[in-house]
Amino acid sequence: MTQSRPRVVVVGGGFAGFHALRKLERLLPPEAADLVLVNPTDYLLYSPLLPDVTAGLLEPRHVAVSLRYQLPRTELILGRATDVDVSGTTLQVDLLGDGDRVSRTISLDWDRLALVSGSVTRQFDIPGVAERAHGVKTLIEARYLRDHLLAQLDRADALPDTPEGRAERQQRLTVVAVGAGYTGTEIVAQLQHELTSVASRWNRVTPDDVRFVLIDLADTVLPELGKSLGDVAMGALRRRGIDVRLGVTVKEARDTEVELTDGTTVPSRTLIWGAGVTASPLVTKVGTKLQRGRLVVDAELRVPGAPGVFAAGDAAAVPDLVVARQRARQGDSDGPPPVTPPTAQHAQRQGTALGRNTAADLGVGRARPYRHRDLGLVADLGGRDAVAKPLGVNLQGPLAKAVARGYHLYALPAAANRVRVAVDWLLSAALPTQDVQVGAIPPEAALVATAQQTERYLAG
Numbered sequence: 001m002t003q004s005r006p007r008v009v010v011v012g013g014g015f016a017g018f019h020a021l022r023k024l025e026r027l028l029p030p031e032a033a034d035l036v037l038v039n040p041t042d043y044l045l046y047s048p049l050l051p052d053v054t055a056g057l058l059e060p061r062h063v064a065v066s067l068r069y070q071l072p073r074t075e076l077i078l079g080r081a082t083d084v085d086v087s088g089t090t091l092q093v094d095l096l097g098d099g100d101r102v103s104r105t106i107s108l109d110w111d112r113l114a115l116v117s118g119s120v121t122r123q124f125d126i127p128g129v130a131e132r133a134h135g136v137k138t139l140i141e142a143r144y145l146r147d148h149l150l151a152q153l154d155r156a157d158a159l160p161d162t163p164e165g166r167a168e169r170q171q172r173l174t175v176v177a178v179g180a181g182y183t184g185t186e187i188v189a190q191l192q193h194e195l196t197s198v199a200s201r202w203n204r205v206t207p208d209d210v211r212f213v214l215i216d217l218a219d220t221v222l223p224e225l226g227k228s229l230g231d232v233a234m235g236a237l238r239r240r241g242i243d244v245r246l247g248v249t250v251k252e253a254r255d256t257e258v259e260l261t262d263g264t265t266v267p268s269r270t271l272i273w274g275a276g277v278t279a280s281p282l283v284t285k286v287g288t289k290l291q292r293g294r295l296v297v298d299a300e301l302r303v304p305g306a307p308g309v310f311a312a313g314d315a316a317a318v319p320d321l322v323v324a325r326q327r328a329r330q331g332d333s334d335g336p337p338p339v340t341p342p343t344a345q346h347a348q349r350q351g352t353a354l355g356r357n358t359a360a361d362l363g364v365g366r367a368r369p370y371r372h373r374d375l376g377l378v379a380d381l382g383g384r385d386a387v388a389k390p391l392g393v394n395l396q397g398p399l400a401k402a403v404a405r406g407y408h409l410y411a412l413p414a415a416a417n418r419v420r421v422a423v424d425w426l427l428s429a430a431l432p433t434q435d436v437q438v439g440a441i442p443p444e445a446a447l448v449a450t451a452q453q454t455e456r457y458l459a460g
């Protein structure tokens, strides 16, 4: 590829990449630079609403923001970056062809590079997990999980009332979920609410047959929201019959049961893996310093030792200047310098800062360090249950739910998606839940081992 203007290449069209390009499109006149985005999909996935997709409250497309429509000046290359050559200023990209296969590999030159490839589901070396567990990080996984659970109701309903039939029914209607952070807890709580509300539509299955087991090594649920709201959430989950087991994790996942580290075994054919994330392995290709797997950057989001390379979001260890200042005021100098947590809230704002600082590098405007005070987190637990901590204030119940939904509508970066999501919520409150399966996603496409295709950029 030949070029006359500087080329800014952004790898990853998630929160950080999208907002970086939006800022660059606003700041840079068209003749100042060519803007290129490499991403495997043509949408930004608003992942905080994936639990609503899995529960059937939202249509999958409504949480997918069109990159082509929202970023009209950016050239979108559908593919996956597999390698970065910092000294040669080139990027290897596998272009996607039919059936998500690689059609060819290209080498892309860049003058400025933004590595914002996010994170991947964190796996541990636990037998059976990669091949049997379902992650909750992509739209494919969320859609598959919903169909899979509705199919389990069908299969369970068709079983004979014999001892073997009853045992299989229990396996099919028991869901084990690992990870009581906001991802795992929201998914379990919302799925439980929706599945138990539709289960009575089947002939033999009853809502009481549907069982959810939520497990975590930690000693609390939703640690991100603090002890008091964690206790509120725990109370709501237990009141609704969700079996929360803390201080344990999975020892081995088998086809029809999950063995836990406390020696117990749960008969189940569905294992949901929400045990956190780790930075996209692409960042290891840069060859500069990592902190707990994330690419170390300075406060202006530049990668030290890699001229022209910026990084942000889940993939980067961004200094948290606000927390550092609070700690300094308290005279607390222990431990490593704080970095921002991997949340959409930070990734979005870091993306905007990255866009501004990249434009400054090209001579437009001035670079500034990234600084943002955490606004808090929200967790929708299905029905009227929710907890939220906006600006440090503890909220629960319908008020927390209103804050959570209001925040998501505000943070969704496209008006058309906001309207669609708001209408979906209104319709799902007024109309019966749809219990239909759309199908079309093969089970192997939605497993932890395969869904994010990490092997493509780990090879070589």
Ligand SMILES: Cc1cc2nc3c(=O)[nH]c(=O)nc-3n(C[C@H](O)[C@H](O)[C@H](O)COP(=O)(O)OP(=O)(O)OC[C@H]3O[C@@H](n4cnc5c(N)ncnc54)[C@H](O)[C@@H]3O)c2cc1C
Binding pocket: 011, 012, 013, 014, 015, 016, 017, 038, 039, 040, 041, 044, 045, 047, 048, 049, 050, 051, 079, 080, 081, 082, 116, 117, 118, 119, 136, 137, 182, 183, 280, 282, 312, 313, 314, 315, 342, 343, 344, 345, 346, 347, 348, 377, 378, 457
């Ligand atoms: C179910 C769920 C619920 C969540 N809820 C919340 C919440 O309530 N609040 C909150 O603040 N955060 C939440 N998060 C976390 C939030 O989604 C992430 O912190 C945020 O998406 C990080 O933004 P990012 O831009 O760094 O990465 P992403 O948004 O993940 O974007 C990364 C992009 O890079 C692409 N990519 C990856 N590898 C490559 C490659 N090799 N080449 C090209 N492209 C690549 C990916 O396909 C993706 O499009 C949730 C996450 C999940 C999964």
